[in-house]
Amino acid sequence: MPRTHTSQPAPHPVLSRLPGRAGRKTPDKLSVALTVNGVAAQLKVAPWTTLLDALRDHLDLTGTKKGCDHGQCGACTVLVDGRRIVSCLTFAVMNDGAEVTTIEGLAANGALHPLQQAFIDHDAFQCGYCTPGQICSAAGLIAEGKARSADEIRELMSGNICRCGAYPNIIAAIEQAMRRS
Amino acid sequence: MINFQYARAADVADAVRQMAADPSAKFIAGGTNLIDLMKEDVERPSRLIDITRLPLKAVEQTPAGGVRIGALVPNSDLAYHPLIEQRYPLLASAILAGASAQLRNMASAGGNLLQRTRCYYFYDIATPCNKREPGSGCSAINGLNRIHAILGASEACIATHPSDMCVALAALDAEVHVAGPGEARTIAFADFHRLPGDTPQFDTNLQQGEIVTAVELPPQGFAAHYTYLKIRDRLSYAFALVSVAAALEFDGAAIKEARLALGGVAHKPWRNMAVEATLRGQTADQAAFARAADELLRDAKGYEHNSFKIDLARRGIVRALTQAAQGRPQSQAVKRIM
Numbered sequence: 001m002p003r004t005h006t007s008q009p010a011p012h013p014v015l016s017r018l019p020g021r022a023g024r025k026t027p028d029k030l031s032v033a034l035t036v037n038g039v040a041a042q043l044k045v046a047p048w049t050t051l052l053d054a055l056r057d058h059l060d061l062t063g064t065k066k067g068c069d070h071g072q073c074g075a076c077t078v079l080v081d082g083r084r085i086v087s088c089l090t091f092a093v094m095n096d097g098a099e100v101t102t103i104e105g106l107a108a109n110g111a112l113h114p115l116q117q118a119f120i121d122h123d124a125f126q127c128g129y130c131t132p133g134q135i136c137s138a139a140g141l142i143a144e145g146k147a148r149s150a151d152e153i154r155e156l157m158s159g160n161i162c163r164c165g166a167y168p169n170i171i172a173a174i175e176q177a178m179r180r181s
Numbered sequence: 182m183i184n185f186q187y188a189r190a191a192d193v194a195d196a197v198r199q200m201a202a203d204p205s206a207k208f209i210a211g212g213t214n215l216i217d218l219m220k221e222d223v224e225r226p227s228r229l230i231d232i233t234r235l236p237l238k239a240v241e242q243t244p245a246g247g248v249r250i251g252a253l254v255p256n257s258d259l260a261y262h263p264l265i266e267q268r269y270p271l272l273a274s275a276i277l278a279g280a281s282a283q284l285r286n287m288a289s290a291g292g293n294l295l296q297r298t299r300c301y302y303f304y305d306i307a308t309p310c311n312k313r314e315p316g317s318g319c320s321a322i323n324g325l326n327r328i329h330a331i332l333g334a335s336e337a338c339i340a341t342h343p344s345d346m347c348v349a350l351a352a353l354d355a356e357v358h359v360a361g362p363g364e365a366r367t368i369a370f371a372d373f374h375r376l377p378g379d380t381p382q383f384d385t386n387l388q389q390g391e392i393v394t395a396v397e398l399p400p401q402g403f404a405a406h407y408t409y410l411k412i413r414d415r416l417s418y419a420f421a422l423v424s425v426a427a428a429l430e431f432d433g434a435a436i437k438e439a440r441l442a443l444g445g446v447a448h449k450p451w452r453n454m455a456v457e458a459t460l461r462g463q464t465a466d467q468a469a470f471a472r473a474a475d476e477l478l479r480d481a482k483g484y485e486h487n488s489f490k491i492d493l494a495r496r497g498i499v500r501a502l503t504q505a506a507q508g509r510p511q512s513q514a515v516k517r518i519m
Contacts, residue, residue: 014307015222024227027186047187047229050216070217071284083286089216090287093187094209094231137283144282146261155514158417159281 032096036061037105045092052076052087055102063103063132067161074160077133077140078102084140086159103132106139114180115139118173126164134160138174142181150175182219186228190235193360193394199230200390201362208232208392210253211288213280214296222306223297223313237291237394240264246400249358252291252393256346257282259290269398270510271407271428275349277513278411281418291393294347294357294373297384298340298448299420301325311337312381327486328422331494332478333447338381339484342374342449343420349409351450352426352442355398361391374449381448403428403440408504408511410497411444416516421445423494425501429465436460436469441477441502446494453477465506467499474498 029044036059043058052069055061055078064087067075071089078087079101106113115135118124125131137160147153153174154167162170190196190208200206206228209215218224237251240262248264259265260276280288302308302320309318321329321339329339347370355370374385387393406429413419424444430437439460443451456477463469474495481491500518504511509519 024184025186026184030187047185048182048219070220071213074281074283077283084283085287086213086283089213089284091187091209091212091216091229094212094233140286141282144257149514151516152514155417156282159283 030093032092034092034095034097035099037101043092047091047093049092050088051078051080051090051092051095051100054092055087055100058092061102061104064136065129065132067129067133072161073130073133074137075130075133077137077160079136079140082140082143084137101136101139103136106135113139115142115173115177118176118180119170121176122169122173123166124169124173125162125166130160130162130164134162134170138170138177141174142178147178153178183222183225185219185226187231188228189231193235193237193392196230196232196235196392197361197390199228200392203228204389206230210292211255211284212292213284213288214292218297218304221304223304232392243397248398250290250396250398252289252395254290255286256280256288256290256293257285260285268402268404269349269353270404271402271409271426272346272349272353272398274407274409274510274513275345275411275424275426278409278421278424279345290346290396293344294350294393294396295385295387296344299343300329300340303340312340312377312384315380315382322484325486326484328420328445329484329487330447331481331483331487331490332443332451333376333449334482335377335379335381337379338377338448340377340381340448341445342384342447343445344450345409345411345421345424345444347374348424348426348442348444348450350396350398351452352428352440353398353402354440355396357393358395358397359387359391360394361388363388365394367397370450371452377448384448401430401438403430403505406430406505406508408501408509409513410501410504410511410518411513412493412497423490423497425494425497427498427501427505429502429505431465434464436463436465439473439502441473441498443477443494443498446481446490465502467503470499470502471495473502 032043034041055064065075067073069088071086076087080098147156207226209229237253239251260273265273302310308320330341357368357373411421411424421444426442428440439457
């Protein structure tokens with residue numbers, strides 16, 4: 001039997017029942033000034049654009065990865081004003097005026113960041129998807145200066161999940177970079 | 182995520198005014214829970230009022246000898262603040278037991294109090310949930326309820342409060358400072374969060390339009406005898422199945438004052454002052470701790486998948502009180518429980 005064509009899609013079985021969806025005005029896009037890896041950037045984004053999506057989709061900085069998009073995996077870790085955060089759980093507009101450092105901004109003058117070199121030296125990844133977040137998180141960890149032992153590194157890196165299970169080598173790489181920093 | 186307007190608040194009064202003008206708005210600070218809930222369509226604010234730039238970021242001593250914590254102090258800054266590390270190490274330890282380093286850098290003190298339950302059904306808008314949609318029913322009571330409450334639950338809701346920080350704040354008898362359309366007021370920590378009863382949609386006793394401005398700690402910090410013991414499914418970055426904040430003060434060999442608060446077991450950090458009172462004057466031994474644990478858990482009720490929590494809590498209480506008595510608090514980095 002041929003399918004009947006309908007011009008209106010069926011209402012979503014769950015979302016259509018929720019109050020408040022109808023009649024919401026689409027808000028204007030908002031201006032956001034960010035300094036990303038030392039470069040000033042002016043963006044126009046919707047209020048719901050996460051910092052992660054602003055970096056990837058508006059600035060084409062796709063080194064920062066979208067893993068879970070719910071703050072559970074750490075793949076989207078970046079440094080905002082020098083502090084490590086997950087960029088999926090903050091809206092770009094909330095970060096107006098902030099300095100953001102992503103994995104693309106860690107190497108200086110063509111030389112790898114000590115953490116990047118240490119991850120290579122220790123084979124601290126397999127598929128590499130979590131690696132930008134691991135390295136940005138480790139850069140934040142070293143700047144915080146609270147980890148002194150392998151146990152403390154392990155605990156303070158627990159927000160970065162590695163599905164390949166490269167944890168022992170990740171810890172070794174961070175220990176090497178900490179010794180040299 | 183449903184669309185919403187965004188505005189920044191200039192000061193606390195402006196934030197309160199903006200909320201009064203649009204009651205279906207939400208304040209946003211750290212955003213670590215609210216944005217996640219918005220992505221799941223559980224929270225659908227018409228407007229976000231960004232309070233991140235308000236001057237509520239100080240940790241300072243009070244004239245009364247306590248410490249006042251601004252609502253926007255990030256969890257990590259609070260945990261590592263010298264006043265907290267030295268005078269309230271129980272609070273520092275509980276904060277560091279929760280979430281991840283990244284989330285602690287983002288999450289605010291006030292927001293930690295206002296985070297919602299992590300009940301799977303509350304998060305899943307395709308299922309009934311009295312907390313999310315009052316009157317729709319509770320999917321957890323006859324569903325998967327391994328992480329749910331064993332104390333103070335109701336027919337309407339068996340969700341737990343997920344915070345670690347709040348368990349320590351409950352044990353320390355903190356107070357919550359609130360501003361709003363009416364008079365600014367102070368709420369005792371024990372009265373801040375609610376039991377679900379037949380209105381589980383309300384997590385706290387905040388009134389519509391009110392905003393948390395500070396959390397205040399009284400002078401007594403129990404820095405010599407405390408522990409925060411958190412038991413969970415993996416060693417880090419997981420919510421508590423059961424957690425215990427224990428704090429003791431001694432007069433010679435006798436217990437002069439005991440504080441005991443549990444996380445992961447109820448709709449709010451669980452305290453039982455009557456049980457704490459029974460520990461006063463006793464010597465710190467296993468028998469006294471076991472009696473206290475039995476008494477605290479006398480009315481505990483398990484469901485299909487979480488009855489194990491009753492015995493886990495009993496053992497956790499005894500172990501935590503022992504750690505506190507010995508002055509050997511649980512390390513949050515070295516996971517072995519001594």
